[in-house]
Amino acid sequence: EAGVTQFPSHSVIEKGQTVTLRCDPISGHDNLYWYRRVMGKEIKFLLHFVKESKQDESGMPNNRFLAERTGGTYSTLKVQPAELEDSGVYFCASSLGTSGTQETQYFGPGTRLLVL
């Protein structure tokens, strides 16, 4: 069974440009999460989808970040316009969604974003 996949693995862009990150969760997983780790700091929650609906977006830093999960399958996270402080590793995770809130979250390999 394939795990969580993310694309691209790396992205280098200039300040002011737009970048779109993609996450494909494990097949059949209703829950999809975005987290990010800024250099040297802890992994922080961004948002949580249940199927195509945003369940919790309390971690989204500002309105330059837009996450979508049309159809409840893969998700995209767009940063527009990118700023220097957006550099970091963006992780996606998924969980099954049948056992309540305390389910194992399986993480993808991350997208390493560098904004110059």
Added chain:
Amino acid sequence: GESVGLHLPTLSVQEGDNSIINCAYSNSASDYFIWYKQESGKGPQFIIDIRSNMDKRQGQRVTVLLNKTVKHLSLQIAATQPGDSAVYFCAENLSETSGSRLTFGEGTQLTVNP
């Protein structure tokens, strides 16, 4: 070898020794705790979890201990191997108010010397 306190990010041990990685969590009401292992270039990999109604749980070569009195979580790795070298993160969840959101610690870099 043992890491002490949340603010010591590195632990170096000899192959075959036991390792203890410590984590002080923030919310006394958290009811679910997880340890993840992250190898270079990869995402966090689930190791073991524990719920707040337990104080110990064992897996294969790993044991998690939970001390709710002092809000302390530890991961013990028996007979540490070079393949155990990675960054280890503890994470907590408070389902009542945080839903499924995980709050991560800063991580501890474990290096296993042959």
